[in-house]
Amino acid sequence: MSILQAKDIRHDFKGLAVLFGVDLDVAEGERRAIIGPNGAGKTTLFNMITGKYQPKGGAVLLDGQDITRRSVYWRARHGLARSFQITNIFPRLTVFQSLQAAVLSRRSIRLDFVHPVSRMKAVNQEVVELLRRIGLAEQAQVPGGMLAYGQQRALEIGLTLALQPRVILLDEPTAGMSSEETRLVVDLIKRVTAGMTLIIIEHDMDVVFGLADRITVLHYGAVLASGPKEEIQQDPKVKEAYLGEED
Amino acid sequence: MTTRRLNTAVLTIIGLVVLACPSFLSTVHLRLMTEVLYYALFAVSLNLITGFGGLLSFGHAAYFGVGAYITALSLLHIKGLGLIPALLMGGVAAGIIGAFFSIFLIRVSGTYYAMLTLAFNQLLYAVALKWRAVTGGDDGLGGFPKPPLHIPLIGSIDMSNTANFYWFTAVVIGVMLLLAWHLIRTPLGVSIVLLRENEERARFLGHRTAAIRFYLFTIAAFLAGIAGSMFAMFQEFVSTGAIDIFKAVDAILMMVIGGVGHFFGPMLGAMFMVFIGDWLSRLTDMWEFYIGAFFIAMVLYFRGGLISLVLYAWYWLLRAVSGLWGRRTAS
Amino acid sequence: MALDLTTILITCLHGLVYGVLIFLVSSGLSIVFGMMGMLNLAHASFYMLGAYLGYSVLGITGNFWVSLVLGPLLAAAVGSLTEHFLLRPVHEAGHLFELLLTIGLSLVILELVKWGWGTEPLPVQIPPSLTGSVQILGSTYPIYRLFIFFFGLAVLTALALVLFKTNLGMIVRAAITNPVMVSALGTDTPLVFNMVFALGAGLAGLAGVIAGPILGIYPGMATVVGMDAFVVVVVGGLGSLLGAVVASFLIGELQSFGVLLFPQFSLILMFFIMAVVLSIKPQGLFGEKG
Numbered sequence: 001m002s003i004l005q006a007k008d009i010r011h012d013f014k015g016l017a018v019l020f021g022v023d024l025d026v027a028e029g030e031r032r033a034i035i036g037p038n039g040a041g042k043t044t045l046f047n048m049i050t051g052k053y054q055p056k057g058g059a060v061l062l063d064g065q066d067i068t069r070r071s072v073y074w075r076a077r078h079g080l081a082r083s084f085q086i087t088n089i090f091p092r093l094t095v096f097q098s099l100q101a102a103v104l105s106r107r108s109i110r111l112d113f114v115h116p117v118s119r120m121k122a123v124n125q126e127v128v129e130l131l132r133r134i135g136l137a138e139q140a141q142v143p144g145g146m147l148a149y150g151q152q153r154a155l156e157i158g159l160t161l162a163l164q165p166r167v168i169l170l171d172e173p174t175a176g177m178s179s180e181e182t183r184l185v186v187d188l189i190k191r192v193t194a195g196m197t198l199i200i201i202e203h204d205m206d207v208v209f210g211l212a213d214r215i216t217v218l219h220y221g222a223v224l225a226s227g228p229k230e231e232i233q234q235d236p237k238v239k240e241a242y243l244g245e246e247d
Numbered sequence: 248m249t250t251r252r253l254n255t256a257v258l259t260i261i262g263l264v265v266l267a268c269p270s271f272l273s274t275v276h277l278r279l280m281t282e283v284l285y286y287a288l289f290a291v292s293l294n295l296i297t298g299f300g301g302l303l304s305f306g307h308a309a310y311f312g313v314g315a316y317i318t319a320l321s322l323l324h325i326k327g328l329g330l331i332p333a334l335l336m337g338g339v340a341a342g343i344i345g346a347f348f349s350i351f352l353i354r355v356s357g358t359y360y361a362m363l364t365l366a367f368n369q370l371l372y373a374v375a376l377k378w379r380a381v382t383g384g385d386d387g388l389g390g391f392p393k394p395p396l397h398i399p400l401i402g403s404i405d406m407s408n409t410a411n412f413y414w415f416t417a418v419v420i421g422v423m424l425l426l427a428w429h430l431i432r433t434p435l436g437v438s439i440v441l442l443r444e445n446e447e448r449a450r451f452l453g454h455r456t457a458a459i460r461f462y463l464f465t466i467a468a469f470l471a472g473i474a475g476s477m478f479a480m481f482q483e484f485v486s487t488g489a490i491d492i493f494k495a496v497d498a499i500l501m502m503v504i505g506g507v508g509h510f511f512g513p514m515l516g517a518m519f520m521v522f523i524g525d526w527l528s529r530l531t532d533m534w535e536f537y538i539g540a541f542f543i544a545m546v547l548y549f550r551g552g553l554i555s556l557v558l559y560a561w562y563w564l565l566r567a568v569s570g571l572w573g574r575r576t577a578s
Numbered sequence: 579m580a581l582d583l584t585t586i587l588i589t590c591l592h593g594l595v596y597g598v599l600i601f602l603v604s605s606g607l608s609i610v611f612g613m614m615g616m617l618n619l620a621h622a623s624f625y626m627l628g629a630y631l632g633y634s635v636l637g638i639t640g641n642f643w644v645s646l647v648l649g650p651l652l653a654a655a656v657g658s659l660t661e662h663f664l665l666r667p668v669h670e671a672g673h674l675f676e677l678l679l680t681i682g683l684s685l686v687i688l689e690l691v692k693w694g695w696g697t698e699p700l701p702v703q704i705p706p707s708l709t710g711s712v713q714i715l716g717s718t719y720p721i722y723r724l725f726i727f728f729f730g731l732a733v734l735t736a737l738a739l740v741l742f743k744t745n746l747g748m749i750v751r752a753a754i755t756n757p758v759m760v761s762a763l764g765t766d767t768p769l770v771f772n773m774v775f776a777l778g779a780g781l782a783g784l785a786g787v788i789a790g791p792i793l794g795i796y797p798g799m800a801t802v803v804g805m806d807a808f809v810v811v812v813v814g815g816l817g818s819l820l821g822a823v824v825a826s827f828l829i830g831e832l833q834s835f836g837v838l839l840f841p842q843f844s845l846i847l848m849f850f851i852m853a854v855v856l857s858i859k860p861q862g863l864f865g866e867k868g
Binding site: 050073076088090091100101105106109113116117 | 432434435436440441444445448449454462466
């Protein structure tokens with residue numbers, strides 16, 4: 001069953017057109033990779049799906065419901081979580097505090113000004129569990145801004161995970177990483193996103209073929225090809241436009 | 248020493264200092280200390296918005312002034328109004344104004360937010376200045392009574408006595424500061440800090456930042472209003488000086504000199520401004536220049552404020568002491 | 579109050595004169611914001627410094643025209659030093675601390691002025707060569723005010739010419755819209771910033787010198803004019819010179835007619851407009867989004 005759909009998304013930034021009618025249909029539990037050269041519009045598509053921008057044309061549907069006009073926070077509260085290509089964390093909050101903020105939000109505890117956070121056992125236990133799952137238990141008291149790059153990326157994923165989303169969107173999670181770090185992050189993603197619908201933007205083809213079932217190729221703001229990964233691997237158009245340029 | 252233990256230590260020290268004052272200070276200095284108390288609340292309430300929420304508010308005197316004027320006016324016009332009701336009227340009125348202004352303040356950030364708070368502050372200042380019939384314009388309002396404090400089953404306590412008023416102030420401000428202290432530790436407190444650290448990410452985590460701001464501005468306005476109320480009752484006089492841009496700047500000075508973003512910072516800043524200001528003003532007419540120059544020096548070199556210097560000295564002391572102790576036990 | 583055509587026209591004229599003065603003050607404020615992303619809350623202090631320094635130059639030389647040149651230059655020099663030694667170091671700490679520094683600066687300048695020239699208003703007079711009135715529009719109008727208007731207009735024109743017709747102006751305009759790019763192209767951006775900041779201070783100082791005889795020279799002058807300048811840059815749009823021009827004359831006329839028609843409310847009206855614009859369309863008339 002289709003859990004997330006983008007229909008005919010068109011968008012431009014002050015006249016500079018970036019998306020020319022993009023369709024995306026992701027089934028529940030599917031693991032989809034979106035690939036394409038830089039500037040193809042992948043992150044813009046993510047921004048459309050998660051609500052950062054409103055598309056000039058087209059619609060976004062979650063579980064069949066039109067959410068195109070919904071705000072960013074509404075979508076986050078209804079099962080859509082995303083991580084960022086450029087690390088977007090809370091620099092002066094410790095890893096524990098950052099994850100705690102995410103867990104509180106997930107549990108709809110955002111405006112309570114009566115109960116101290118330190119007494120919320122269930123919340124704090126959940127944070128500890130999260131720390132363990134993303135492998136940052138040792139760094140719990142370290143401020144986000146002082147983490148190593150790979151750890152920051154793990155926190156990025158952790159924040160997204162804390163929302164217990166139904167659809168998790170990861171934007172270039174392995175950006176700027178060495179092959180060792182990439183391996184670790186891919187393992188992490190495999191472990192923590194089991195059972196969720198995963199949509200991932202990636203440049204590293206090994207990561208893509210390792211994680212994804214289906215691949216959508218974006219080229220100059222339009223879908224060049226979309227289908228099971230084996231098909232995409234063989235597709236001559238894709239090879240010429242994109243894979244062929246890979247080293 | 249953990250942060251929690253350090254915080255408890257600081258709170259205890261503050262508590263002891265406040266309790267000790269009437270026994271050790273002259274009447275003149277006790278009066279200054281009373282000022283320190285309500286200014287501390289004023290500066291702490293601004294710090295909630297600026298230090299914790301990350302938004303520079305230029306118009307915090309609006310709420311302080313509303314609290315002051317409403318308390319003064321209600322004492323003037325409502326015969327037999329009690330002390331606590333007068334206080335609460337000022338605070339609640341300021342909170343209502345804060346809630347109202349926040350409808351507009353919610354939609355802007357950064358410099359635009361700062362300018363809008365300035366516009367609102369000046370708007371209220373202009374009203375206070377021009378509405379002579381009600382506010383007395385720049386002549387101000389005076390002659391309102393200072394009612395005694397009625398405690399059920401105990402009796403009335405005369406508030407014209409400096410020490411009595413000091414204790415009353417200490418209790419009121421103490422309660423308010425504890426409430427603010429507690430707020431920081433609640434989920435709303437966490438949400439407020441998210442605004443400062445990364446508002447966009449907070450939204451992607453499901454936070455409706457407009458709602459967070461509404462609560463933040465209203466609570467901070469209420470607290471500032473209480474401070475203004477105490478100011479009015481203490482000074483027994485209110486004029487446009489309670490609501491003008493200079494009052495707003497005073498709050499900013501105290502907050503920054505003390506340490507923006509740190510809960511105790513503004514309290515230290517208030518103590519500094521009141522006592523050093525008083526001392527300096529006796530020495531020279533140029534005292535505001537020295538405060539301003541000191542402020543600039545803090546902004547340039549000590550952005551953590553006086554509190555960060557104090558904490559640094561404290562940690563250095565701890566390490567020095569434990570080093571000595573270690574050497575003693577080793578030999 | 580007789581509201582005949584003559585009064586209206588004269589009030590209009592007053593508005594234009596004040597508009598020119600406010601433009602001289604707010605243009606610098608707007609440009610600096612556009613270029614450095616920072617609102618200089620001490621900007622009106624340069625207006626005040628120009629007036630006071632000009633007054634002293636006048637006292638020493640006895641020549642108004644010399645003070646008209648030296649006053650602004652001195653204000654510009656102070657601006658340049660301030661930007662280099664105080665604002666630049668704070669830049670990396672973020673907008674909050676930049677704003678805070680400018681607050682401190684305005685305080686310190688105010689106190690220095692009070693220390694240097696006292697707290698009483700200075701006895702400024704209209705320069706002898708510009709006293710008197712002319713017959714205009716059925717009434718007499720002070721020559722000095724006309725001088726302010728035309729002189730200000732000339733400065734505005736010169737400014738526009740430099741900005742839009744010279745290479746230097748092109749660099750400055752580029753730096754206002756995209757400072758990073760300009761720096762990448764090899765221009766000494768810090769120097770450009772400093773020069774533009776000094777220019778803004780100088781323009782404000784110039785306004786102070788010429789406004790002195792009609793608006794007075796006293797310690798509170800910065801606050802009064804500063805608030806109007808804020809209203810202007812908000813309405814016109816932060817970073818937009820065109821916005822500053824349009825808004826200056828709008829606010830000038832509003833002040834002028836406000837004082838004539840409803841003196842009790844003109845102050846409230848100013849801030850009300852500022853609040854409304856910021857709430858509904860923060861970019862003002864011509865400003866950039868966000």
